[in-house]
Amino acid sequence: NEGIDRSLVVLGALATILLLTLVALLAAGPIMRVLGAKIEAVITRLLGVLLAALAVQFVIDGVKISLG
Incomplete structure (x- = not known):
């Protein structure tokens, strides 16, 4: 049971990171359009x-x- 709990926590963290990456x-x-071409080049x-x-x-x- 403890192994399942740990797996669910890891899967939850993975899903959260995937969602944040998608966002x-x-x-x-849109952010790059607001900042402009020069700032995009610098970044x-x-x-x-x-x-x-x-x-x-x-x-x-x-x-x-x-x-060694």
Whole structure:
């Protein structure tokens, strides 16, 4: 019974995250239209830099782990 309760909690959390993601994706278009093209370009570049930094960090962590 406790295992079922835990599973239901996890499924509830997953459903909540899926719903929040759906709301964010549906709201992204109207928000970007309000902010304008310049702000959209700035946000895109900032997120690109963040993604690149994360990728570099993952490679560094992988090299550290593989070397010992």
